[in-house]
Structures are given as structure tokens and as C-alpha cells.
Amino acid sequence: MTRIHPSNDIAGKGAVAAPLIVQVVRQYAPGRGGLEDVVANLSRLLRDRGFRVRVVTLDSLFTARDRRLPDAETIDGVEVVRIPWKGSSRYPIAPSVFRHIADADLVHVHGIDFFFDALAWTRLLHGKPMVATTHGGFFHTPKYAAIKKLWFRTVTRLSSLAYRSLLCCSQSDMALFSRIASDRAVLVENGVDTVKFAGLSSATATRRIVTIGRFSVNKRLDRLFDAMAVLTRRSEDWHLDVVGSPSDHSAADLSAEIARRGLSDHVTLHVGVDNEAVKRLIGGASLFASASEYEGFGLVAVEAMxxxxxxxxxxxxxxxxxxxxxxxxxxxxxxxxxxxxxQIEKAFDLLSGDAAAKRSEMMAASAVHAWDAVADRYIDIYKQALGPAAIGHLRSLAA
Known part of the structure; x- marks a missing residue:
């Protein structure tokens, strides 16, 4: 459960000597999504291994831009600093980021956006060693494809020169970013919290599907609704629970799409619900579905597994x-x-044959993506950027 307290010295007595890693990311808690989860889990595990951690993020959520969030908090033991911004959610301008990296030993930028470019182009002024995680870059949709490709080949290529490593969270990102960063592009697939929903799915096969994610264009919920229209013509038992938060589409937009297909009795929207509510929904389901046209990694699918x-x-x-x-x-x-x-019916039929075995297979498969090993991989890359003398005193997780 997330605990939020006023900002204080979260590192504790004697932690001054520990390296400070500043994670820079455009959205964070109370926002929810794959990017936020990655930064939260990495920050927590870095603290467990002896680092000090600060997250610098924007002072409002893209889905509630008029609601300003607290300037500083401690969330699950991690210092969070929020800064004002202007412009588009695709490229938010937030120049006050510089004042919050002054004491950093290393800066870790998440995403290819204003922060990635601005911190790169001012590297000679702030002098901080930096790494960045790609998180799919900015190619999630085909919109403005020509401009994006030009920007990637010019601005992103030049910005990437400032980073010791570009950490690619998927093989597709690795193929893309190795074109501009050569051997500084390193594959580090996202870690997944495999404990949060572990073993919660229905013990018996049921025609209930869950999908989880922002209501964004690339998720193609319209196509998932089309598949549901076919399924419900064959069996009235099919039901889809859609869990997420507004993005390109509002809840009203999706409700209209559901009603237009006559699916109001078979598709339920769950907007902005907490993890406890998600757990209850998973507990009544057997299948997870995603019609997404683009994913950087597929974190939510592994959580479902x-x-x-x-x-x-x-x-x-x-x-x-x-x-x-x-x-x-x-x-x-x-x-x-x-x-x-x-395909959905085929998956259900296979599950019906031996639900216990299929559930066990999925849970075992997800274990290879667990966070502990991924966090150790990040730390190896931090060591290369910082030098072994700087963090030789850090304890391991097992210590």
C-alpha cells in the first residue's frame, strides 16, 4: 500500500555518503501506469540496496492538469519532488528540473522527451553522469510519423551523445536505438511486480476477460469491443472488465462505443480504481486481452500472467x-x-481442460521478469557510469 508523508530526510542517519540517484520522469504517483510502476519499483529496490533516491516529476497529471499536486512528498520511502510545466503532454517543458539535480551523483532519465533533450544539451553546465531508459521512445502511434523520424535522426541522435548508456526496455527499442547510440544502447527489459497480483485469477475457467491500461489510441479498445461483439453472439456468458484511466479517450467516449455495439451488459468500465479493486476483478477472471497496436515491453501482460x-x-x-x-x-x-x-475461445477451451496446470504455467513464466534481477542489472550499469570506487560500500539485497 502506498504511504504518503511530508518530505523529509528519507535516507536516514548515515546515508549522506550513499550515492544519490535522481530519477527524472514526466508522470509519477498518484498517476498510475506502466512508466510510473517501473520508476516506483526501481526506486524502492535501489533504496533496499543502499542508494539514496529522488524522483523529479511534473506537478500535475496529464489527466487532471488543473489539479496541482504537492511540491514535495515521501512516497513509500522515496523522496518525490514535483515541478511546474507548460506546453503539451507529449513534450512538457519544465526547466526547473535543473535545480533538483545539483546534488545528484547520477541522473536517470525515463522516456525520450523534454527532460531527455534538455539535460543532454546542458550537460557541460551541470556535469552530471547520466543514463536514460527509452520506454518505447515516442513511436507509440503512427501520428506525425515523418516528423518523428526526422526528430529521432537529428535531435534525439545528438541528445543521446550525452548519456553514458541508453537502456532499452524491449528488443524493438534495442533495434531502434542502437542505430543512433551503437554500443551505448543496452537491453534491460522492464522488471515486473510479479507479487502484486500473484495467483489471484479464478481457480476455475470462466468466460471473463480483464484488460488494463490507459484509455489511449494505441490500445485500440475499439477492436477489443469488436471482438467482444462476436463472442457475445456465440455465448451470453462472456464479460470484459476494462480497467484504466482517461487519456486520448474519456470514459464517456468508451461508454458510447460500448453502447453502440450493444455491449452494455457485457463490458464494464472501471475508471481510476485502486489495486484492491483490480485484485477483485482479476479474482473473477480467467483471461487477459490487449488489442494494443504498440507496446514498449508488455508489462501489464506479464503482471496478468x-x-x-x-x-x-x-x-x-x-x-x-x-x-x-x-x-x-x-x-x-x-x-x-x-x-x-x-483465439480468445481457443485460450478459454485450453484453460478449461486443466485450469490448475495452465494457471501454474503462466505464473511460472512470469517469474523470469521479476524485479530483483532487473534492479541488479540497472545497478551494474550505474557502477559503470559512476565508477566502482563511488559505490563499493553499498550493501547487496542479501546483506
Whole structure:
């Protein structure tokens, strides 16, 4: 459970000598999403291993821009500093970031955005060693594709020169960013909290599906609704729970899409619900589905696997990689409602044959993505950036 307290010296007595890692990310708690989860889990595990950690983020959520969040808090033992911003959520301008990295030993930038460029172009002034995690770059949708490609080949290429390493969270990111960063591009796939929902799925096969994520264009919830329309014509028992928060689409937009297909009795929206509510929904489900056209890694799908849910995923590049790693994952073409519905039915039929075995298979498969090993990989890269003398005193997790 997230605990929020006024900001204070969260490092504790004697922690002054520990290296300070400043994580810079455009959105953080109370916002919820894959990016926020990655930074929160990494920050927590860095503290466990002896680092001091500060998260610098924007002072409002993109979904509630008029509501200003506290300037400083401590969340689960991690110092969080929030700064004002202007401009677009795609490229938020927040120049006060510089004052909050002055005492950093290393800066870790998450995402390819204003922070990535601004901290790179001022590196000679602030002098901080830096690494960055790509998180899919800015190619989540085909919108403005020509401009994005030009920006990537010019501005992003030049900015990348300021970073000791570019940490690519998927094989597709690795293929893309190695073109501009060569051997400074390093594959570090996202860690997944495999404990949060562990083993929660229904013990018996049920025609209930969960999907989780922001209501953004690339998630293609419209295609998932089309598949549901096919499924419910074949069986009235099918139900889909859609868990997420508004983004490109509002809850009203999605409700209208659901009603237009006559699915009001078969699709339920759950907007901005907490983890306890998500756990209850998973507990009544057997399948996870995602029609997303683009994913940087597929973190939520792996979380679903840890619960014992069987994923049926659109065959985007990241999900194809996941399916190659774990044969129990089903791929579908959600642009074809009939075909995707058949894949969902196939997954359900297989689960019905031996629910206990299939759930165990999914949970075991998710374990390879657990956070502990991923955090150690990040720390190895920090050591390379900082030098071994700087952090030789740090304890290991087992210490």
C-alpha cells in the first residue's frame, strides 16, 4: 500500500555518503501506469540496496492538469519532488528540473522527451553522469510519423551523445536505438511486480476477460469491443472488465462505443480504481486481452500472467517477443474481430481442460521478469557510469 508523508530526510542517519540517484520522469504517483510502476519499483529496490533516491516529476497529471499536486512528498520511502510545466503532454517543458539535480551523483532519465533533450544539451553546465531508459521512445502511434523520424535522426541522435548508456526496455527499442547510440544502447527489459497480483485469477475457467491500461489510441479498445461483439453472439456468458484511466479517450467516449455495439451488459468500465479493486476483478477472471497496436515491453501482460490469467494479445512487435519467450501466450490479429474472437475461445477451451496446470504455467513464466534481477542489472550499469570506487560500500539485497 502506498504511504504518503511530508518530505523529509528519507535516507536516514548515515546515508549522506550513499550515492544519490535522481530519477527524472514526466508522470509519477498518484498517476498510475506502466512508466510510473517501473520508476516506483526501481526506486524502492535501489533504496533496499543502499542508494539514496529522488524522483523529479511534473506537478500535475496529464489527466487532471488543473489539479496541482504537492511540491514535495515521501512516497513509500522515496523522496518525490514535483515541478511546474507548460506546453503539451507529449513534450512538457519544465526547466526547473535543473535545480533538483545539483546534488545528484547520477541522473536517470525515463522516456525520450523534454527532460531527455534538455539535460543532454546542458550537460557541460551541470556535469552530471547520466543514463536514460527509452520506454518505447515516442513511436507509440503512427501520428506525425515523418516528423518523428526526422526528430529521432537529428535531435534525439545528438541528445543521446550525452548519456553514458541508453537502456532499452524491449528488443524493438534495442533495434531502434542502437542505430543512433551503437554500443551505448543496452537491453534491460522492464522488471515486473510479479507479487502484486500473484495467483489471484479464478481457480476455475470462466468466460471473463480483464484488460488494463490507459484509455489511449494505441490500445485500440475499439477492436477489443469488436471482438467482444462476436463472442457475445456465440455465448451470453462472456464479460470484459476494462480497467484504466482517461487519456486520448474519456470514459464517456468508451461508454458510447460500448453502447453502440450493444455491449452494455457485457463490458464494464472501471475508471481510476485502486489495486484492491483490480485484485477483485482479476479474482473473477480467467483471461487477459490487449488489442494494443504498440507496446514498449508488455508489462501489464506479464503482471496478468503472474496472476494466472492467460493472455490473448495483438501481434505487435513487443507481444510477439513475449509469445516467443512464453509459448502459452496467445497472439491474435485484433483488426479481424472473428479471428481474435476465435483465439480468445481457443485460450478459454485450453484453460478449461486443466485450469490448475495452465494457471501454474503462466505464473511460472512470469517469474523470469521479476524485479530483483532487473534492479541488479540497472545497478551494474550505474557502477559503470559512476565508477566502482563511488559505490563499493553499498550493501547487496542479501546483506
Amino acid at each position: 503472474s496472476a494466472g490469467l492467460v493472455p490473448v494479445l495483438h501481434a505487435n512487435e513487443a507481444y510477439q517477443v513475449l509469445a516467443r519467450q512464453h509459448p502459452g501466450v496467445f497472439l491474435a490479429d485484433f483488426a479481424q474481430p472473428e479471428q481474435s474472437a476465435r
